[in-house]
Amino acid sequence: MRLRHWLIIGALSVVAFFAVLLTGLDDFDLTEFESIEIAFLSDEQTLRGTLLRPNEVFDPPIAVIVHGDGPQDRFSDGGYLPLFHVLLDAGIGVFTWDKPGIGKSGGNWLDQSMPDRSAEAITALQIIRDHDDLSSSRVGFLGFSQAGWVIPAATHEVTPAFAVLIGPAVNWQEQGAYFTRKRLEAEGATTDEIEATIAADARRDARIFAEEYVPSREDLRGMTPDRFAFVARNHQTDATDDIAAMTGPVLAVWGADDLNVDAETDAAR
Structure with missing residues (x-):
């Protein structure tokens, strides 16, 4: 009886383990959502990305993703997928693209200045605003780290429905x-x-x-x-003036223990 008892507990533990494992893997699977490939021109280079739309939502809000530093593809080597899954489940669409020279995009991201990146983000937002069936959607920015130098300047040229900054930097x-x-x-x-x-x-x-x-x-x-x-x-980039002149509603979030960005100082700014 005791052996049977432990066998049952062991079997249930294995089932529970695989249930948790499979649930976690679901966060990396976006095949249940509508996916549209979109290409656009920026600085004479063709950039390619993916528009993901939530299920059964008419004119969903769309978050235009602005990458941080590094050679990032549209899904950040899979790292973005759980976040995108959460957004899509909440009825929020996503547009994300490969950085220049990464994935299917032409060019070289290392040739860019921060104003170049801002111009690229503006073009991406306008492309989504003009996309079929999204003319009534609220389209805004969602960016990370280095996006703190990109998004504030972009809002001077176009007013987004929202700008969300995660761990944004201010002064290089x-x-x-x-x-x-x-x-x-x-x-x-x-x-x-x-x-x-x-x-x-x-x-x-x-x-x-x-x-x-x-x-x-x-x-x-x-x-x-x-x-x-x-x-x-x-290296002389400073977003202080751009932040002061931002247009549209802004949510900026920092992690108190960030080792790369001075959360307390930048949040105060």
């Missing part, structure tokens, strides 16, 4: 200093050591990002030349 150089500070604190560095390192980094940046300067291999610090050029092009 201050963000870099914050990341360095957190890394050194985790390594046990003293306050004086941290301040000295940040000051040295600022002096180095002023030197290597100066006009006409040709970086050495040491200056690249493991970056490819394309990545270095991207940083040099954008």
Whole structure:
């Protein structure tokens, strides 16, 4: 009887495990929703993405996704899928596309400035607004991290139905200093050591990002030349003025323990 008891418990545990596993996998499956491939031109490059529409919702609101940093495809290598599933279940559609040079999109995302990215986001939003059957939909932005430099500027040219910013950055150089500070604190560095390192980094940046300067291999610090050029092009980005002039309703959310973005300072701004 005792053996039978444990066998039953074991069988139920296995069933429960696979039920939880399969439920979690469902979050990564969007095949139940309508999916439409959409291509659009930005900076003379053809970008390709996917419009996902919720089931049985007439003129659903649509979130135009603005990626953070890095070579992101439309689904962020699958990382976006659970979030998109939640939005679609709530009756909210999604439009997302491959960054330039990633997936099926032409170009090279490392050739972009933040104004280039803002222009791209504006075009994407307008494409969705003009799409068949969505003329009455509320279309807005949903972006992450680096989108903090992209979306505020975009709202100067077009007023979105909403702008949602998740962990947005405000000042590029201050963000870099914050990341360095957190890394050194985790390594046990003293306050004086941290301040000295940040000051040295600022002096180095002023030197290597100066006009006409040709970086050495040491200056690249493991970056490819394309990545270095991207940083040099954008390292002075500051969204403070763009934030002050944003149009449309805004929701900005930070994680208090973010190691990349200074949540407290940026939320105050």
